Amino acid sequence: MIEVRNVVKSFDGVEILHHVTTTFQAGITNLIIGQSGSGKTVLMKSLVGLHRPEEGEILFDGRDLLAMNRHQIKELRKEIGMLFQGSALFDSETVLGNVMFPLVMFSKMSKAEMRDRAMFCIERVNLKGAEGKYPSELSGGMQKRVAIARAIALNPKYLFCDEPNSGLDPRTSILIDELLSDITHEYGITTVINTHDMNSVLGIGESIAFINRGSCDWTGNMHQIYTSGNKALEEFVFATDLFRTVQKYALQHPDEAGIER
Amino acid sequence: MLLTESLSTLGKFALFIKRTIAIPEKWGVFFKRYVAEIMKLGVDSIPVVIVISIFIGAVCAIQMQLNTTSPLMPRYTVGLATREVILLEFSSSIMCLILAGKVGSNIASEIGTMRVTEQIDALEIMGVNSANYLVMPKMLAMVSFIPVLVIFSMSTGLLGGYLISVITGVIQPSTYVYGIQAMFVEWYVWYGLIKSLFFAFLIASIASFYGYHVSGGALEVGKASTKAVVTSSIMILLADVILTKVLLQ
Numbered sequence A: 001m002i003e004v005r006n007v008v009k010s011f012d013g014v015e016i017l018h019h020v021t022t023t024f025q026a027g028i029t030n031l032i033i034g035q036s037g038s039g040k041t042v043l044m045k046s047l048v049g050l051h052r053p054e055e056g057e058i059l060f061d062g063r064d065l066l067a068m069n070r071h072q073i074k075e076l077r078k079e080i081g082m083l084f085q086g087s088a089l090f091d092s093e094t095v096l097g098n099v100m101f102p103l104v105m106f107s108k109m110s111k112a113e114m115r116d117r118a119m120f121c122i123e124r125v126n127l128k129g130a131e132g133k134y135p136s137e138l139s140g141g142m143q144k145r146v147a148i149a150r151a152i153a154l155n156p157k158y159l160f161c162d163e164p165n166s167g168l169d170p171r172t173s174i175l176i177d178e179l180l181s182d183i184t185h186e187y188g189i190t191t192v193i194n195t196h197d198m199n200s201v202l203g204i205g206e207s208i209a210f211i212n213r214g215s216c217d218w219t220g221n222m223h224q225i226y227t228s229g230n231k232a233l234e235e236f237v238f239a240t241d242l243f244r245t246v247q248k249y250a251l252q253h254p255d256e257a258g259i260e261r
Numbered sequence B: 001m002l003l004t005e006s007l008s009t010l011g012k013f014a015l016f017i018k019r020t021i022a023i024p025e026k027w028g029v030f031f032k033r034y035v036a037e038i039m040k041l042g043v044d045s046i047p048v049v050i051v052i053s054i055f056i057g058a059v060c061a062i063q064m065q066l067n068t069t070s071p072l073m074p075r076y077t078v079g080l081a082t083r084e085v086i087l088l089e090f091s092s093s094i095m096c097l098i099l100a101g102k103v104g105s106n107i108a109s110e111i112g113t114m115r116v117t118e119q120i121d122a123l124e125i126m127g128v129n130s131a132n133y134l135v136m137p138k139m140l141a142m143v144s145f146i147p148v149l150v151i152f153s154m155s156t157g158l159l160g161g162y163l164i165s166v167i168t169g170v171i172q173p174s175t176y177v178y179g180i181q182a183m184f185v186e187w188y189v190w191y192g193l194i195k196s197l198f199f200a201f202l203i204a205s206i207a208s209f210y211g212y213h214v215s216g217g218a219l220e221v222g223k224a225s226t227k228a229v230v231t232s233s234i235m236i237l238l239a240d241v242i243l244t245k246v247l248l249q
C-alpha cells in the first residue's frame, strides 16, 4: 500500500501539485486519471523519487520516501518497477538484454538463473521468440510488453506505469491493460497506472484517483464513476457521445454496471 | 548575470562529476562498458587521426620550407620545425580539438537521447547511479586511450612530412630525417601526452554533462551537442595556456 499525504510540488515557483492526498492499495490496479497537463506524470515521478516534492509524505507500507536518504531510496527502488510513457528500452541491448539488465545489476543469481528468469518474464508477456530482437525492430505494443517484462524481472512490490497504452491501437491497449491487471493480481503488486484512456478507466479501474489541475478531486472506482456528481470528472470521462451513451446505459441498467444503490 | 550563470553551471558540473566518480555497481558490467567505449571512442578514431596527421605533417613541411628560405638557416630546419609544431601543439591540442568535435558530439547526443527517451530515468528507477554507469566508462576510456591516439598522431604527422619530401622533393628526404632528429627534447613528447590526458577528461566530462542535462526533445539534443563541442573546445584552449605555462616554463 502506498499512502500519499499532502504532496506539494512546484517547478520554478509555479505550484503544479496542490496538496495531493490519496491511497493506492496492494493487489489491485490503481488508476490516476486526468487531462493532459493536469500533473499525472509529475505526481508519478514524485512517487518514485524522480522529482522531490517540497511538502508531504509518501508512505510505502509505512516507510516515508521523502524522509529517506539516497541509500535508502536506492534500496526501496529495488522493490519498484516502472513503465515509462515511451517504453525507455535500452536501444543498444536486445530484448533479452533489456529484461536481464536489472537482474545483472542487482541479483545474485548465476548467469543461467538470470537467463531463465528473463525468459520466464518474456514468456509471461507473450513475447517468446522475440528475445534476440532489438527494440527498434519491435512494434509499439511489443516494446511496451518488453518494458513490462523488464519492470517485473526483480519481482517488484510496486509497479508504476505512465500512460502504458498511449500511442497504441485500442485492441493492443486492451491487451496491455489485461496483462497489467493479470500480473497485479497474480503477484499482489501495488500497481499505479496513469491514463487518460476511458477504456482503461472503465475496464481496469478498481481504484481511481482523478487529478484535476494538480489537485486530487475525486477518488472511487469504475462503478462509482457513473454517479460521481463531480462536474469536472463528468466532463472529462464522459466527454464523447460514445461514453455519454455508455453512461446512460449504465444508469438505466445499474446491476449490469455494478452501480450500488 | 553572465557571471552568476557561469558559476552556477560550474557548480552543477562539479556536482555531476562528484556523482559520476563512484565505485561501480558491478565491476564486470563496468569493465565490459569500458572496453566497448574504448572501441567506439578510441579505436574508431584512429583512422581520422592518421589521415589528418599525415596531411598536417605534409602541410607543415611545405610551409616551413617556404618560410625558411634564408641562406642563414640550415636546410634541416624544415624537419626540426615540423617536429616541434607536431609534438608541441598539433598532436595534443589541435588533435583534441578535432576529437572534441567527433567524440564530444557523439557522447552528448548519445546521453542526451537517453535522457529525452527516459532511459536515464529508467536506470535511476532501478536504483542504478546513472551518471556513474553511463559516464565513468566513457571518461576512463578517453583518458586511458588518448595517449595512444597522440602517439599515432605524432608518428604519422612526422611521416606526412617525410612523404611530402619524397613525393615533391621540397627538401631532401635525408635532410628532413636529419632535421626531425636534431636537438630533440624528449620532454616535449611527455608534455604533449600529459596535456592530452587533461583534454580527454575535458572532452568526455563536458560532453556528458551537456548530454545528461538535456530537457525537452530531439531539438534540445542537437543544441546540447553543439554546446558540448563549443564549450569543450574553449576549455581545451584555456587548459592549453595554463598547462603550457606550468609544464614548459
Ligand SMILES: Nc1ncnc2c1ncn2[C@@H]1O[C@H](COP(=O)(O)OP(=O)(O)O)[C@@H](O)[C@H]1O
Residues within 6 Å of the ligand: A011, A016, A034, A035, A036, A037, A038, A039, A040, A041, A042, A043
Ligand atoms: N520538469 C518540469 N519543469 C517544469 N514544469 C514541468 C516539468 N514537468 C512537468 N511540468 C509542468 O507540469 C504540468 C503537468 O505536467 P504533466 O505531469 O506532464 O502532465 P500529464 O498529466 O499530462 O502527465 C505541465 O504544465 C508541465 O508543463
Ligand SMILES: [Mg+2]
Residues within 6 Å of the ligand: A040, A041, A162, A163
Ligand atoms: Mg504525462
